Amino acid sequence: MTIGGDLRAARERAGVSLDDLAEQIGLSKGHLSRVERGVRPVTPSLIRSYELALGVTVAATAPGGDVGTVDDVKRRALLGSIAAASVGTAAAEPLARIFDAEATPPNRVALADVEAVEHATALYMSMDLARHGAMAAAMARGALEWATGLLRGHMDDRTRQRLCSATGLLADRLGWATFDAGAEPRALNLLTFALDSAARGPDRDLRAHIMLDLSSVLAHMGHPADGVEVLRMALGDERISSAEQANLHAVAARHCAAAGDIEGGLRHVERAEAALERDVGAIAPEWARSITYSPGHHDSALGLALFALGEDDRARERLNAALARLDPGRTRTGLRCLIRLAALDLRAGERAEAERRARRAAAVAAEVRSTRVAGDLAMLAEQAERYGMRDLAAELTSAAAR
DSSP states (O other): OOOHHHHHHHHTTTTHHHHHHHHHHHHOOHHHHHHTTTSSSOHHHHHHHHHHHTTTEEEETTTOEEEHHHHHHHHHHHHHHHHHHTTTTTOOOOHHTTTSSSOOOOOOOOHHHHHHHHHHHHHHHHHHOOOOOOHHHHHHHHHHHHHHHHTSSSHHHHHHHHHHHHHHHHHHHHHHHHHHHTTTHHHHHHHHHHHHHHHHOOOOOHHHHHHHHHHHHHHHHHHHHHHHHHHHHHHOOOOSSSSHHHHHHHHHHHHHTTTTTTTHHHHHHHHHHHHTTTTOOOOOHHHHHTTTTSHHHHHHHHHHHHHHHHHHHHHHHHHHHHHSSTTTTTTTHHHHHHHHHHHHHHTTTOOHHHHHHHHHHHHHTTTTTOHHHHHHHHHHHHHHHHTOOOHHHHHHHHHOOO
């Protein structure tokens, strides 16, 4: 007897008509009739549908004549699929079907679960700080969904606070990458979610840093005064470290420049430098050692601010110091400093050095997805055009558009 015949025999023994069975399993009567007559192939999923509808285990005969249960049929089908896959001829199973049984975060959350989120965030940060990538962002989205699922579980207060900080940091890094990929409204939503999560945890520097990121998105969208206001709110928390205060003031100075408030910007530069002088090098969390406390970070932040404020000599000093100290993994930050140094070279009449730096920046930027870097290259192209270097301007415009 064929497999189809086995199915027909099981249906008839159960006293179920072909019409009723077709309605139960959602297939047409004609299709089932052809299956039972051996005209259409029988799949393990169809055998399973018969079993569920009839309430029996179907003894099926394989094409070679062997008799066994549906599990035997499934096993033989699996072995056949493996054999086909081994030579690259298997029919691809849709991932949506493979993943139809999604993993569920535990209801009882332990410290090890929080540490897993922290490790995932550290991995994502290391990838993203070097250069933004869609693959890294996809990893972060999956980790963030898992982390928010954990927040619905049961845990003690200390574990919850630590999880809130870990979730806030992960959402912040993903929000920042989303912003740098050119999706500002979505980035604002992610960063606001990150801020809400971090505010429920004990890390005050993290809360302030997320507000810094929010302010930068607002300024980029054409609202620098709003960006300054967000930073003022952040600076109202006296518990944040001097290093993070310096960071906030440096970015506020850049926003002031964009808003046309040069005097206000210079005051923020002074406050940033004063905060750095009183910094005592407190023990910083891992994320801050990778960003705020990393070598060259404050030089880069102040260099960008001084450049925007028109303080060319002071900007050059800070930008050179940043490039000398920045970790090679800080690709985008290094590029932003290098591009501004090229612009300063143009202003100083050092055309050969400007061209060397500009071409180096364009070459590195070709492998980086960043709307900020693209905007910086466009700015440098305008400067090159202004100083009569049309070929260089054309190259930089092309690089900015990639």
